[in-house]
Amino acid sequence: MSNVIRNPRNGCALHGALQTVQEINGVVPVVHANAGCGVINYLANGGASSGTAKYSGFSVPGTAAQERHVIFGGASRLREQIKNTIKVVNGDLYVILNSCESAMVGDDVDAMTKEIVEQGEPVVDTLIAGFNGGTHYGYEHVLTDILKSIDNVKKSEYQKNSKLVNIFGIIPGKDPYWQGNLDEISRILEGVGLQANVIFGATGSYEDLSNAKNAALSIVFSRWGEQPAKLLEEKFGIPRVIRPSLPIGVEGIKELVASIKDVIQLDEDKLLSFIQKEEIYEKNLLRRVRDEIIENGLSKKAVIVGDEEQVIRIGGFLTEKLGVEITAAVLTDALKKDEEHETQNDELLKHISNNVYKSVDQKDINDIIRGSKPEVIFASALETRVASKLDKPLVEISYPIVDKLIIGKTTVGVKGLVTIIEDYFTVNREFENAKRDRLVKELKNETGNNQWYEKEDSYSRVRSNKGLYIRKQEFSVSNG
Amino acid sequence: MAEKIGKHIAIYGKGGIGKSTTTSNISAALAEAGYRVIQIGCDPKSDSTNTLRGNNYLPTVLDSLREGNKIHLDDISVKGFGGVLCIESGGPVPGVGCAGRGINAAVNLLQELNLFEEFKPDYVLYDVLGDVVCGGFAVPIRDGITDRAYVVSSSDFMALYAANNLFKAINKYAPTGGAKLGGVIANSMKPGYHREIVEDFVAKTGTSIAGYVNRSIDVQQSELYGKTVIEAKPNSAQADIYRNLAKYIAENENLVVPNPLGSAELRDWARNWGDRIYDIESGVVGVAEAI
Ligand SMILES: Nc1ncnc2c1ncn2[C@@H]1O[C@H](COP(=O)(O)OP(=O)(O)OP(=O)(O)O)[C@@H](O)[C@H]1O
Ligand code: SF4
Ligand SMILES: [Mg+2]
Numbered sequence: 001m002s003n004v005i006r007n008p009r010n011g012c013a014l015h016g017a018l019q020t021v022q023e024i025n026g027v028v029p030v031v032h033a034n035a036g037c038g039v040i041n042y043l044a045n046g047g048a049s050s051g052t053a054k055y056s057g058f059s060v061p062g063t064a065a066q067e068r069h070v071i072f073g074g075a076s077r078l079r080e081q082i083k084n085t086i087k088v089v090n091g092d093l094y095v096i097l098n099s100c101e102s103a104m105v106g107d108d109v110d111a112m113t114k115e116i117v118e119q120g121e122p123v124v125d126t127l128i129a130g131f132n133g134g135t136h137y138g139y140e141h142v143l144t145d146i147l148k149s150i151d152n153v154k155k156s157e158y159q160k161n162s163k164l165v166n167i168f169g170i171i172p173g174k175d176p177y178w179q180g181n182l183d184e185i186s187r188i189l190e191g192v193g194l195q196a197n198v199i200f201g202a203t204g205s206y207e208d209l210s211n212a213k214n215a216a217l218s219i220v221f222s223r224w225g226e227q228p229a230k231l232l233e234e235k236f237g238i239p240r241v242i243r244p245s246l247p248i249g250v251e252g253i254k255e256l257v258a259s260i261k262d263v264i265q266l267d268e269d270k271l272l273s274f275i276q277k278e279e280i281y282e283k284n285l286l287r288r289v290r291d292e293i294i295e296n297g298l299s300k301k302a303v304i305v306g307d308e309e310q311v312i313r314i315g316g317f318l319t320e321k322l323g324v325e326i327t328a329a330v331l332t333d334a335l336k337k338d339e340e341h342e343t344q345n346d347e348l349l350k351h352i353s354n355n356v357y358k359s360v361d362q363k364d365i366n367d368i369i370r371g372s373k374p375e376v377i378f379a380s381a382l383e384t385r386v387a388s389k390l391d392k393p394l395v396e397i398s399y400p401i402v403d404k405l406i407i408g409k410t411t412v413g414v415k416g417l418v419t420i421i422e423d424y425f426t427v428n429r430e431f432e433n434a435k436r437d438r439l440v441k442e443l444k445n446e447t448g449n450n451q452w453y454e455k456e457d458s459y460s461r462v463r464s465n466k467g468l469y470i471r472k473q474e475f476s477v478s479n480g
Numbered sequence: 481m482a483e484k485i486g487k488h489i490a491i492y493g494k495g496g497i498g499k500s501t502t503t504s505n506i507s508a509a510l511a512e513a514g515y516r517v518i519q520i521g522c523d524p525k526s527d528s529t530n531t532l533r534g535n536n537y538l539p540t541v542l543d544s545l546r547e548g549n550k551i552h553l554d555d556i557s558v559k560g561f562g563g564v565l566c567i568e569s570g571g572p573v574p575g576v577g578c579a580g581r582g583i584n585a586a587v588n589l590l591q592e593l594n595l596f597e598e599f600k601p602d603y604v605l606y607d608v609l610g611d612v613v614c615g616g617f618a619v620p621i622r623d624g625i626t627d628r629a630y631v632v633s634s635s636d637f638m639a640l641y642a643a644n645n646l647f648k649a650i651n652k653y654a655p656t657g658g659a660k661l662g663g664v665i666a667n668s669m670k671p672g673y674h675r676e677i678v679e680d681f682v683a684k685t686g687t688s689i690a691g692y693v694n695r696s697i698d699v700q701q702s703e704l705y706g707k708t709v710i711e712a713k714p715n716s717a718q719a720d721i722y723r724n725l726a727k728y729i730a731e732n733e734n735l736v737v738p739n740p741l742g743s744a745e746l747r748d749w750a751r752n753w754g755d756r757i758y759d760i761e762s763g764v765v766g767v768a769e770a771i
Contacts (some may be wrong), residue, residue: 072546073577105578267710 007362007382009399010334012130015041016138016171017097021146022056023172024199026206028091029055031062031107032078033099034070037130038062041148045173045400054089061085063102075107082116082123092206093154095146103129122154134334134442136224136307139171143199143228147212148235156210162264163195164211166218166232169225170246172200176305176401177419180410181246184310185221188247188413191274192257213238216264220258221246222309223333223343239263244345245313249321249417250275250282253312282414287298289421290473299323302354303369305330305379312345314378314397314420315352315413321417322424326353328372330379332360376428393431395424481722484627486516486601489729490620490659491558492608493632493718498667500528501699502632503607507532508710509719509726511562515602519564521588523609524571524579524618532560540570541586548718553593554660561711565599574640579609580616603730611642612649623652628662630690635674637750640681646677647685647740660735663690665725670695673760677753684749686739691725692730694718 008090011019014033018041021029028392031038041163055061065082078096085094086460098109107171113125128138167185172178179201184202184301186196197215197374198204212218229240241263247256257271274394293299302324308331318324329352351354366386369377377387377394381402387394396404397411397420410416491506493499499520499597505526507519521528538558544551559564569586571579595600596604607621621629631646643664650661666678669692682689698719709719741749 067581067585068546069577071542071577071582072572073575106576275612379563 001351003361005361008360008432009380009382010134010136010174010360011041011044011132011138012100013132013138013141014097014099014130015044015130015467016140016174017126017128017134017137017142018060018138019135019173020139020142020171020200021095021097022053022205023178023201024206025053026092027053027209028089028094029060029097030078030094031099031400032074032081032083032099033062033065033097033130034101034104035062035064035066036100037099038097053316055091061089062163064313065099070101070105073105073107075109075112076100078109078112079115081323082112083145086121091123093146093150093209094121094123095121095142097128097142098126100222103131106146119155120222123147124243125154126470135174136171137336139174140227143168144231145229146209147231149154151213154210157214158214159214160216161195161211161214162216164197164215164217165189165194166197166212166215166229166238166261167199167221168218168229169220169222169243169309170200170225171207171222174399175310176396176399176406177411177416178476179413180406180408181416184410184412184415185246188253188256188429191270191278192260193270194260202420209311212247217241217260219243219260222307223341223345226341226343229437237308237392242343244343244348245295245309246416247314248313248317248412250414251320252317253278253413273372274333278305278414282309282417285414285418286421289425292425293322293402298424298428299325300375301325301327301373302376302378303328303330303372303374304397305332305365305383306370307331307333308345308349312396315418316348317417322421324376325372326358328355328368329353330356330365330368332365333358334360346369361437376424384464391435393427395420395427397423481761485596486518486604486605486654487730488606488626489624490606490608490626490630491632491665492612492629492642492646493620493665493667493758494611494639495609495638497634497639497642498693499632500605500695501531501703502665502667503605503721504529504531505604505708505710505722505727506729507605507717508561508708509563509723510603510708510730512710512714512723513726513730516600516706517562517564518595518601518604519566519607520585520587520604520644521566521568521607522586522617524568524574524582524605525609526568526570528568528607529560529564529566530705531559531703531708531711532564533566534560538566538568540568541572541589542570542572542582545585545589551589551593553595553598557595561708567595577695580614583608583616584619587625599644611667612645618649618653622653624657626659626755628727629659630662630665632671633668633678634668635677640678641746644685644740644746647687647738651737651740653658654737661687662729662732662735663688665690665693668695669693671756680753681749682741684741687736688726691721692727692729693721 018029021027063077109125113123113340116123124146126142128141129452135393182198182201189196199208213236215238218232218238220229220242223362232238233240239258247253299439304311311329315326315329319326359365369386372413377392378381378397380398381400411419491499491503497724512518520528541556544556557565557567571582576695602655609619612618620626631643632642654660664682666689698709698713698716702709705712713719
């Protein structure tokens, strides 16, 4: 049975591949598709959190296939486009991304790529067609395809680096905080004496891709990092550590480090001193907000909506550290019917909420939210309407986040824990303030009296054990 | 779509079954009878109208489309025997691109060029490639192009299988204004039980037979001369067969939505006939008894 998906928050596999490749400095995507396939992704994602590499967004090279390329095949158009791209765009690696159109017509992209590689150009193609899956699939498979063939098109040194760690499973754009999260993971790994091979964003590059084979370890932070790590394990014997999510808080860091230690040796002294510092830092910051958390009644009933990794990380933190009760969790990963990942987080998810759903349909999601009677909603900008209808605060944690500029902020590690508390607190405070303002206005209309204004300030500072509620009866308006 | 000019007839059938031969002879017979006829070959091989135009070169619609220049009707059509306007849709190089989309584009282009308004045909025949393998090949029987389809078939199982597939396609599109079936053209009929097989199939699927065309040396000979039988051997019995067929198709208004057999049903039906044929061939029973 087919049905309508309202507000789909995942693109197609081409989109996933494109938003992955365009965040690698030095790598140039060449989209082989009808006009629109590439750019619609950029438009949907909004520009702010994407565009690390020079060729992204509106400036992605593409074949813009027309009807005649469907009828007669688009391979020669692709050849032309690759050649022109190489001529005018400097890249360390060119990656051909296929679409539904090229796959259905049956363009022999492999042959075309081979031809150009034989002329000495560093070009790889991917086996992904738009319809193969969603954004997540695109990320996972484009990385795997590139790692599979990168050595055939461009020789690079093979030299093991016992400190180098590949980072997989953070999807640029799908994790709105991906850049900051990569930064924080790098900082943590550095802290314990390792070196992160981040590939993406401000600090990553093409070099990291060719260096991936030299790593001592791959860490997979969500199910969507499994394939590339598996490939490197099979091809180069690089062991992999599979984590259910990125770490949050000192506890998360400790768990991560423990699982790394199962596989490779770490410098114990360095490790100890790093963890100690993080602990002190976390304690210190938490101490500052402890009173606020209690006074503002942040231990509410909540619903959380986001990709599995985000739900596990942020949902876990909310329940364990803030005493939030998660009445429902919705996982928004673009899963396939024959989902084949090894990662199995069902048990873990049970600890976060008794009601875990998988859905990407807005109607489902809204129904779940309504039915779960939350006091606060941790979700995306797409839940703005349902939140306002229910008159509940919305903390945006998952894609898409629209009205907030996120460039380097993180929701990972100790800093991430702080970010989430800050965001939650701010949203909650703003919500209560707005509610108060509304009540005040109503009251003003009812009494036709303006005198309460003088008293507003003192009222807003009245704190009850339920937080900053100002109830109508608290206003004593004098008519004299 | 505006009022259709002329009767638009699609001819389908398994590869090599005689679609082009039959279509061209029908066109020739209709032209001979004084009608204005267009024959459009909807096949990348672009050999549908060969015998109408003495094997002369004719650029295909898609060849012109590929070159990207402005296309005029004159560039892609030529008048053949009896003034039949010959057009070939053409297609991509084998193994490349999408021929189905090509046919779609060619048919669209002909409409854009106001072909029918300009030529004012009485009959337009579409000779469509092989089986209805994808949506592109169903274009001629979808809404607005033709209103009737015929299928050429022999008594061979694979030919009937292809006919059954066409019935499925008609069944699918007819409710939304697609073409209906005019009948089955039984081609290359040899004597014996072959007729009964086709007749049985037609009865099972609620369709009818538009005509029988014998297997004849005249057909092959005329083809070698680059001509239809109507042109090369106007006085032959075979020419009359085509004339009768053309007359039937021109006048037939008994159009039906067929009841295609399901895959299992078709298999069982075929197996059943297999047993009977064996009995007939090995002389156990006569034809009449076997049926
Ligand atoms: N009734 C007939 N008697 C003798 N030969 C015939 C008869 N009908 C068709 N043929 C021969 O069979 C061959 C194939 O016929 P034709 O090209 O018309 O088939 P087709 O269905 O158009 O094939 P394709 O699917 O390849 O376009 C031709 O050589 C033709 O001369
Ligand atoms: S699903 Fe296919 S057609 Fe749609 S944007 Fe993706 S590649 Fe293009
Ligand atoms: Mg033919």
